[in-house]
Amino acid sequence: METGKHVDFTTNYQQLIKQQQKTAWWLAGGLMLFVMGVGVSSKVLPAIILGVVGLLLIFILHQHYTRKYHQRLLLIGKPFPDNWHRFLKDNAAFYANLNPAQKQQFQTRVQFFLAEKKIEGIDTAINDEVRLLVAASAIIPTFAFPYYDYSNLRQVLLYPNSFDHAFSTETAPGKDRNIAGMVGNDFLNGTLLLSKPDLIAGFKGKNPNNVGIHEFVHLLDMADGAVDGLPEIFLAHSYAVPWLQVMKAEVRNIRKGKSDINPYSLTNNAEFLAVVSEYFFDNPEKMEAAHPELYKYLCTIFHQNPA
Ligand SMILES: [Zn+2]
Numbered sequence: 054m055e056t057g058k059h060v061d062f063t064t065n066y067q068q069l070i071k072q073q074q075k076t077a078w079w080l081a082g083g084l085m086l087f088v089m090g091v092g093v094s095s096k097v098l099p100a101i102i103l104g105v106v107g108l109l110l111i112f113i114l115h116q117h118y119t120r121k122y123h124q125r126l127l128l129i130g131k132p133f134p135d136n137w138h139r140f141l142k143d144n145a146a147f148y149a150n151l152n153p154a155q156k157q158q159f160q161t162r163v164q165f166f167l168a169e170k171k172i173e174g175i176d177t178a179i180n181d182e183v184r185l186l187v188a189a190s191a192i193i194p195t196f197a198f199p200y201y202d203y204s205n206l207r208q209v210l211l212y213p214n215s216f217d218h219a220f221s222t223e224t225a226p227g228k229d230r231n232i233a234g235m236v237g238n239d240f241l242n243g244t245l246l247l248s249k250p251d252l253i254a255g256f257k258g259k260n261p262n263n264v265g266i267h268e269f270v271h272l273l274d275m276a277d278g279a280v281d282g283l284p285e286i287f288l289a290h291s292y293a294v295p296w297l298q299v300m301k302a303e304v305r306n307i308r309k310g311k312s313d314i315n316p317y318s319l320t321n322n323a324e325f326l327a328v329v330s331e332y333f334f335d336n337p338e339k340m341e342a343a344h345p346e347l348y349k350y351l352c353t354i355f356h357q358n359p360a
Contacts, residue, residue, distance in 0.1 A: 066122040074115070081108060091103060137160075138160070170209060172184050175212050177249050191269050194273060195273065210244060213250075233252075234251065245272065284354060287355065303347055329347060
């Protein structure tokens with residue numbers, strides 16, 4: 054874990070607001086000069102209209118671009134419910150292992166996430182605990198990137214059980230019902246779908262499967278435009294080729310039955326990354342011992358050393 058980095062959300066968002074204010078003032082100043090130019094050339098009324106409309110537009114845009122930062126500043130001061138803290142400590146080993154300052158940072162990001170992303174149950178009731186597990190799944194893989202906020206995600210939909218490709222959760226003969234989560238595309242752009250029971254099961258004990266983390270890693274992978282097992286937002290270009298080599302070596306071991314990594318990872322590079330990330334965050338000590346090279350690369354990708 055990177056502990057040396059000081060994270061100050063308040064200063065960060067105050068500075069971002071200040072930057073936006075500066076831009077707004079420059080725009081307003083430029084507009085006024087232009088309006089005065091038009092006014093001097095004797096078109097007084099159009100100049101006034103232009104000035105008023107322009108200033109209004111600058112004001113609206115400024116509000117639009119700073120709303121999120123203002124909302125976050127308010128959330129930073131909001132106390133984190135004690136039962137949420139206890140639930141996270143009991144259910145997410147990652148959170149339990151953080152030091153007090155890191156826990157606070159985690160809590161702040163939970164508040165941001167829950168305030169900004171829609172989390173809804175489809176034919177299933179969801180409570181704060183389920184919402185906390187969704188937020189934890191999002192924050193764990195990006196913990197070393199405190200300002201990362203999944204701009205490519207709008208909502209998370211939770212289903213009563215695993216589903217098939219048509220999002221049907223009905224049990225019918227011959228239906229493939231084994232999908233525990235997926236990143237939506239086309240009309241479900243910006244949507245993540247998760248099976249509620251699978252999400253909960255993923256956080257129980259040292260479960261090797263964690264569908265929450267799995268799907269959020271797909272989202273990270275996809276943030277650069279390609280779901281290819283190379284999360285370019287995190288992984289420096291120079292690491293891409295060695296990472297692919299480490300991946301290939303492990304794939305050979307899995308094929309020979311010489312690895313404890315879920316063979317679902319053989320599907321493609323994107324699934325490989327998502328599957329080994331579940332292992333990495335759920336059972337880092339075991340992974341470091343069993344797959345030191347792979348473990349090292351995941352530390353590089355996520356900028357974390359959870360073991
Ligand atoms: Zn997957």
